[in-house]
Amino acid sequence: MSENKTQAFDIKKAAESKIANVDFENLAFGNIFTDHMLYCDYKDGEWGTPVICPYAPIEMDPSSRVFHYGQAIFEGMKAYKDEQDDIWLFRPDENFIRFNKSATRLAMPEVPEEVFMEGLKQLINIDKEWVRKGKGNSLYLRPFMIATGHGVIAAPSAQYRFMIILSPAKSYYTGEVKVLIAEHFSRAANGGIGAAKAAGNYSAQFYPTRLANQQGYQQVIWTDDATHTKLEEAGTMNVFFRINDTLYTAPTSERILDGVTRKSIIDLAKREGINVEVRSVLVDELLAAAKDGSLKEMFGAGTAAVVNPIVGFSYQDTYYELPKQDKPLSLEIKDKLTNIQYKLAEDTFGWTVKI
């Protein structure tokens, strides 16, 4: 992280903390926020002074562009506390770079590194009591940017607000995840915004995901929209397939989010001598592997759940149950990765950054 530049930030502390009211043992994901938030406004072509202030509603004109034309992007990251009470981020540079890539694709201004990185650091420091020790506990960090310019004309806004809000999180257990392979709906177009962490990508998935939920599937595995033959990713996770002893995951593209967890797993697996192939897995291949027993595991990979094992999938109204593994590779990888994140294992990659 860059050196401390407190002067550049306008800091207004909350009169008292809400932390005593929080039941840290029973946290629903993304539901409770810490005492403070950060915002920084962009106007007349430049960013103003970042402000850290008590978490509170913001005033928005009803004609704000974000409401009408959807210029909104975000990131999802976590802060972890180790046994020495030090707080660590995991590859925050990756999130910063991806955030500004998203900004560019949505015709929004890039956020300066100082505002993003130093903003995170200052804000987390002020609310550091909210980061709980113990594996599984974390502080979920949500930097985001919205178009605040007024006017209902379909053109990029001239004004924006960058914000960071923080939410304490427990380990994310989603139960047994069964997935539905998309045959009709899709989340991203060729030449579209699928590779951006843009708000609009998520709302597009809600209706098809709800239909899948009604059929008993928790998630949809998206396929390419043109042919629906290539397996791409899940709603908020990249996807890995273990066929025999090789791990497969789709290459990133304009349609697929370049996940930090995904790329970390690729590196970690390689270090562990696991065979990893980055290439599109076809639906037909998956079906064949499920039928002949070579499909051993499937799992999602993303910041929230780290690794989310999938127990089976449905395609064309047939459900394929995956075999139970004695020692699932998914959990071994999850363990290795979270040990790095919580400073319980040596970080040979230099991924962790102390606050």
Next chain:
Amino acid sequence: MSENKTQAFDIKKAAESKIANVDFENLAFGNIFTDHMLYCDYKDGEWGTPVICPYAPIEMDPSSRVFHYGQAIFEGMKAYKDEQDDIWLFRPDENFIRFNKSATRLAMPEVPEEVFMEGLKQLINIDKEWVRKGKGNSLYLRPFMIATGHGVIAAPSAQYRFMIILSPAKSYYTGEVKVLIAEHFSRAANGGIGAAKAAGNYSAQFYPTRLANQQGYQQVIWTDDATHTKLEEAGTMNVFFRINDTLYTAPTSERILDGVTRKSIIDLAKREGINVEVRSVLVDELLAAAKDGSLKEMFGAGTAAVVNPIVGFSYQDTYYELPKQDKPLSLEIKDKLTNIQYKLAEDTFGWTVKI
């Protein structure tokens, strides 16, 4: 319109009007709003009482779903004042139906007809001084809905706000419109949300449109994302091609917005004995027609500009200028359509609805 039910609305009038400060001769589109707005909140599975109140900023929690996951839809309509000072809407039922189709696709609740239609009527009546007489003048109506539920978890919101805001408009003259045919970028996926008037669809277009602007083209004509061979629509307009004396326009699909202006033009042209074919025009066909001189006209069709003539297009770095027409069909159609809207010609279709 349904009968007057003022009791069901909570109406708080502004202490004074801002109208005296408005220069109605120099209005930028979508920039100035009338004295009042309408909002209606959805919570616990039901819609509350619609409120009409002075136009003012609204309070939003920073974790509101609209900011993070883009659940936001809208409509664009106009109110016209005739020579008798009566105010008319144009096919508002079409916008109402489309609004709720968009809502369903975005996993948002449908808005009751009473709230949408009676809401428009009541609100316009209160701000009726803002609807100016004279062809070209109108009041642009912007019903929209945003997800107001809190929490950064990628799932549909449980709370929503429906709103209507109103903006006085002059006739929308965009100058000479040159367009770029999309070769790489796209606005919609197969199985995506392109047919919905969803906020996210617009932000996806801003960056490629800005690139086109930098090359001297005002708009992009989108092609299908899988092959980029089919001409689809423009950013906020459907597109018509006149080859010899036939008008062509793409069929609506999951990727294309079912425009009210488009369908009205199809009906109007048919009534006038003009040959209209609803089918995809291929880029190759367009090039051939431009080269052999059979391509006579291209124009966009949408509520804001009604009909927007296109003077030329670029494809693969070659610019094709369209021939000048003595009596462009586009302007004849525009005239016939606006005459119906302003009650200057008989409405044989029953499209106009008095407020």
